Amino acid sequence: xxxxxxxxxxxxxxxxxxxxxxxxxxxxxxxxxxxxxxxxxxxxxxxxxxxxxxxxxxxxxxxxxxxxxxxxxxxxxxxxxxxxxxxxxxxxxxxxxxxxxxxxxxxxxxxxxxxxxxxxxxxxxxxxxxxxxxxxxxxxxxxxxxxxxxxxxxxxxxxxxxxxxxxxxxxxxxxxxxxxxxxxxxxxxxxxxxxxxxxxxxxxxxxxxxxxxxxxxxxxxxxxxxxxxxxxxxxxxxxxxxxxxxxxxxxxxxxx
Numbered sequence: 001x002x003x004x005x006x007x008x009x010x011x012x013x014x015x016x017x018x019x020x021x022x023x024x025x026x027x028x029x030x031x032x033x034x035x036x037x038x039x040x041x042x043x044x045x046x047x048x049x050x051x052x053x054x055x056x057x058x059x060x061x062x063x064x065x066x067x068x069x070x071x072x073x074x075x076x077x078x079x080x081x082x083x084x085x086x087x088x089x090x091x092x093x094x095x096x097x098x099x100x101x102x103x104x105x106x107x108x109x110x111x112x113x114x115x116x117x118x119x120x121x122x123x124x125x126x127x128x129x130x131x132x133x134x135x136x137x138x139x140x141x142x143x144x145x146x147x148x149x150x151x152x153x154x155x156x157x158x159x160x161x162x163x164x165x166x167x168x169x170x171x172x173x174x175x176x177x178x179x180x181x182x183x184x185x186x187x188x189x190x191x192x193x194x195x196x197x198x199x200x201x202x203x204x205x206x207x208x209x210x211x212x213x214x215x216x217x218x219x220x221x222x223x224x225x226x227x228x229x230x231x232x233x234x235x236x237x238x239x240x241x242x243x244x245x246x247x248x249x250x251x252x253x254x255x256x
Contacts, residue, residue: 001029002228007077008032009070011060011117012087014041016184017134020216021084021223026052028224033073035060035087060087060113067120074124082227083121085114086134090186093148103148110152111159118163128171132226133160135178137242157238164236173235175226180242182214209244209251 008025012018013034019041022032026049033054036042042055054076058069074080088110093103114133125131136153138146157176164174181204191197205212222241225231244251 002224002230004029006030006081007079008082008084008227009073009080009121010034010084010086012036014038014045014055016186017179017182017216017219018084018086019045020220021086022053023049024217024220024224025227030082031077033069033077035069060117061108063116066113066117070120070124080121080125081129083118083125083131084134084223084227085117085131087113088134090189091149092145094145095147106148107152110149111155114156115159122167125172130227131163131167131172131174132223133174133176135176135238137178137180137240137246140246161236168235173231175231175234175236176238177219177222177226178238178240178242179219180208180214180245182216182219184216206254207245207249207252208242209248211253212243214241214243
């Protein structure tokens, strides 16, 4: 098992990529603390994953709650080996149709909270550990209507390199996993039922070289690589998991 005797903290671990990663980490021998805002989904994760999972209700944008969550995880499991700063929210912010509150909420959750999650966890992270930030292909795609979301993910991309430099003396690796369109509850707002989701998948898949959406467990495997000693000499970089959407867009079905 690649994470035997390791301890991990995953923000937003009660759903989507975070939950899939918690599930895989535990299967690979880790003890995992997850945070999330929704107590119902936290309870469901705990019921599924058992004694090696600690579920903590905490809003990533509440800095004091984040610090308490880290302290609770360390008290339960000991010092951390892995931090996956995964929590994030979607949201359209088109020019001419966006309030300051909506814009700030996305920045606060997807960028500011990521930094303060790392800051809260860093003193409790073992030397030689691993930090993974969750980015997005939106950082480079120029998707209309998503300025705030794209800005946060571009910020995560840049910030990971800075933090990697700062923590290098402690041999703590800092990397970013970059998902493309992945089948998770993040799409529920724009595809609230099965028919809408099927139509959405058909449309999006035309622009993906491999012709389909990613699965949460496929992203989790990439995070596992960055968390484990398999990536012991990898730091300050990005692992893109998008089916070729950004690396080989001309191979997408829409061009065939």
